[in-house]
Amino acid sequence: MSEKVAVRHDLEHVPLGPPSATSGLLEAFRRRYLLRLMVRREIQARYSRSVVGLGWSYINPTVRFFTFYFVFGIVIGRGQGVPNFAIHLFAGMVLVHYFTETVNSGTRSLLSNKGIVQKMAMPRELFPFASMLVSLYHTIPQLIILTIACIATRTWHPDLEGFAAALLGFVLVMLFGTALGLMFSVFNVLFRDFGRIVQTFINMVPFVVPMMYPYAIIRERFGTGTIYDIYMANPVVEAVLLIQRGFWWTTTDSPYLLNFPPNLWERGFIMLGALLILIVIAQWVFSRLEGKVPELLT
Amino acid sequence: MTTSIVVDDVSKEFSLQYHRTLKQMTMAKVRGQAVSDSFWALSGVSFEVEQGESIGLMGLNGSGKSTLLKLICGVMKPDSGKVLTRGRISGLIATGAGFHQQLTGRENIYMNAAILGMTEEETNEKFDDIASFADVGRFMDTPVGNYSSGMFARLGFSVAVHVDCDIFVADEVLAVGDRPFKKKCLARMQEIRESGITMFYVTHAAGSVKKMCDRVIVLESGRVGYDGPVDEGIKFLHYDGSDDEPDAEEMADEEIASDI
Numbered sequence: 001m002s003e004k005v006a007v008r009h010d011l012e013h014v015p016l017g018p019p020s021a022t023s024g025l026l027e028a029f030r031r032r033y034l035l036r037l038m039v040r041r042e043i044q045a046r047y048s049r050s051v052v053g054l055g056w057s058y059i060n061p062t063v064r065f066f067t068f069y070f071v072f073g074i075v076i077g078r079g080q081g082v083p084n085f086a087i088h089l090f091a092g093m094v095l096v097h098y099f100t101e102t103v104n105s106g107t108r109s110l111l112s113n114k115g116i117v118q119k120m121a122m123p124r125e126l127f128p129f130a131s132m133l134v135s136l137y138h139t140i141p142q143l144i145i146l147t148i149a150c151i152a153t154r155t156w157h158p159d160l161e162g163f164a165a166a167l168l169g170f171v172l173v174m175l176f177g178t179a180l181g182l183m184f185s186v187f188n189v190l191f192r193d194f195g196r197i198v199q200t201f202i203n204m205v206p207f208v209v210p211m212m213y214p215y216a217i218i219r220e221r222f223g224t225g226t227i228y229d230i231y232m233a234n235p236v237v238e239a240v241l242l243i244q245r246g247f248w249w250t251t252t253d254s255p256y257l258l259n260f261p262p263n264l265w266e267r268g269f270i271m272l273g274a275l276l277i278l279i280v281i282a283q284w285v286f287s288r289l290e291g292k293v294p295e296l297l298t
Numbered sequence: 299m300t301t302s303i304v305v306d307d308v309s310k311e312f313s314l315q316y317h318r319t320l321k322q323m324t325m326a327k328v329r330g331q332a333v334s335d336s337f338w339a340l341s342g343v344s345f346e347v348e349q350g351e352s353i354g355l356m357g358l359n360g361s362g363k364s365t366l367l368k369l370i371c372g373v374m375k376p377d378s379g380k381v382l383t384r385g386r387i388s389g390l391i392a393t394g395a396g397f398h399q400q401l402t403g404r405e406n407i408y409m410n411a412a413i414l415g416m417t418e419e420e421t422n423e424k425f426d427d428i429a430s431f432a433d434v435g436r437f438m439d440t441p442v443g444n445y446s447s448g449m450f451a452r453l454g455f456s457v458a459v460h461v462d463c464d465i466f467v468a469d470e471v472l473a474v475g476d477r478p479f480k481k482k483c484l485a486r487m488q489e490i491r492e493s494g495i496t497m498f499y500v501t502h503a504a505g506s507v508k509k510m511c512d513r514v515i516v517l518e519s520g521r522v523g524y525d526g527p528v529d530e531g532i533k534f535l536h537y538d539g540s541d542d543e544p545d546a547e548e549m550a551d552e553e554i555a556s557d558i
Contacts, residue, residue, distance in 0.1 A: 011300050011349060011385045012300050014384050014385055015384070016301065016382040016383065016384050017382060017383065018380065018381060018383075019369075019370060019371060019372030019381060019382075019387055020372035020373070020374070020381075031412075033412055033417060034413060037408060037409050038409075041398065041405065045398065045400050045401070113398075115397060115398065116396035116397075117396070118396065119373065119391045119396040120373065120391075120396040120410075120413045121371050121372035193320070291374070291375040294368065294373055294374050295374065
């Protein structure tokens with residue numbers, strides 16, 4: 001038979017290897033073209049067959065913004081002590097919305113791509129990762145709105161340090177969302193109830209970050225006790241503070257130490273390191289469990 | 299001689315879950331019923347395939363053929379034992395590839411080709427060939443959710459056969475698709491085989507196995523029941539029509555196979 005083997009298939013130099021081997025999340029960098037197609041597809045598919053289409057990405061946060069603004073800014077009057085309360089709120093919402101979208105769509109990502117997952121071999125980490133990128137794409141218009149709102153205050157004096165802080169905030173949410181999306185996507189296949197559990201906890205997120213109320217309140221109520229530490233250990237809290245440092249604080253003349261913990265940057269970098277470790281753990285969990293995914297996707 | 303596929307003492311276990319909700323599961327536990335059960339889809343399967351060989355994988359429904367293909371493609375991982383392959387793998391598992399219902403035929407071609415490892419340039423270059431082979435006409439730009447099952451299968455097959463691969467895996471490709479398409483498929487698979495690509499072909503049609511393959515592996519409830527030359531393999535399965543009348547489908551396949 002060897003005479004039939006064409007030169008092209010002369011594979012003696014290629015080692016035998018398991019066909020399912022992947023390098024996990026790192027494949028996202030190796031297979032950029034596939035990732036790009038997946039992101040484009042999901043941007044189209046997320047609102048396919050809906051009349052308003054992409055508009056839902058803006059209607060949802062807008063409605064939520066006005067609800068929160070009405071309740072916390074006007075009814076409860078929480079905004080009164082906070083200058084430019086609307087920007088304080090909206091800056092936080094950009095990241096919180098990015099986070100919740102990433103986790104929600106990441107959790108569903110394997111289930112909603114089951115046609116491909118069951119039939120084709122590919123690094124499956126790409127599904128939750130693509131969901132994260134799609135959510136990131138949807139935050140762009142919100143960032144533009146936020147910038148316009150800041151300019152409209154006429155008192156905005158942006159600084160480089162602030163933009164760096166906002167960027168770090170984004171990176172934190174990106175890492176945290178990817179890690180959770182990665183783990184939850186497999187859990188959601190193994191136990192279908194998981195999606196609902198995630199939904200329940202995700203609904204808490206907007207309330208446990210300092211955007212509808214100022215950071216100062218948390219500090220005042222809890223001092224520096226255990227509750228304060230637990231509250232501050234949430235990476236989303238840190239991220240929200242960082243983006244507020246970049247956008248909201250620079251529109252006010254409110255004293256820095258009233259609105260931020262004194263060690264905002266140190267906390268940010270420690271959080272960054274912790275989240276990188278979390279990503280490694282998430283990848284490990286994913287690799288351990290994903291073998292069962294194709295057979296359980298029914 | 300290069301080894302293309304090594305399957306070494308591979309086993310795969312599936313679990314059957316009887317109760318889906320927590321309440322049902324608790325009730326079953328209380329009543330002492332089994333909550334889940336498992337069965338071995340494959341147990342202790344071993345064989346090696348040389349580069350350029352063409353294998354017909356046969357066996358009754360539920361004998362583990364598709365599971366074996368999924369392990370070879372890398373969609374699933376074995377629970378024990380190991381599967382090793384050399385080179386790029388392309389092919390179809392079950393009829394119809396992994397397509398997205400909302401995407402158009404064109405978008406699905408690009409997506410599928412990318413998953414199979416083709417670059418954008420490669421796909422652009424081969425797009426016309428793929429489209430004309432699939433022959434779905436103006437449906438190319440409508441969502442594949444609207445396709446007939448035949449068109450769906452044709453498109454999937456068309457992408458798979460155009461990938462520049464070293465191992466080609468085909469799972470009952472001829473189950474759907476009309477006669478002219480079946481003929482085209484078999485002709486194309488013959489080309490693939492002659493170009494030195496290792497072929498792994500699942501079918502129930504004795505006729506096409508005779509034409510296409512130089513070795514038959516028969517699975518029986520997850521074990522290798524037979525591994526050897528084609529004619530004996532077909533006899534082993536009693537697919538040579540000795541103990542019952544051949545059905546019309548089989549006859550047609552035989553005819554098509556003899557056409558090419």
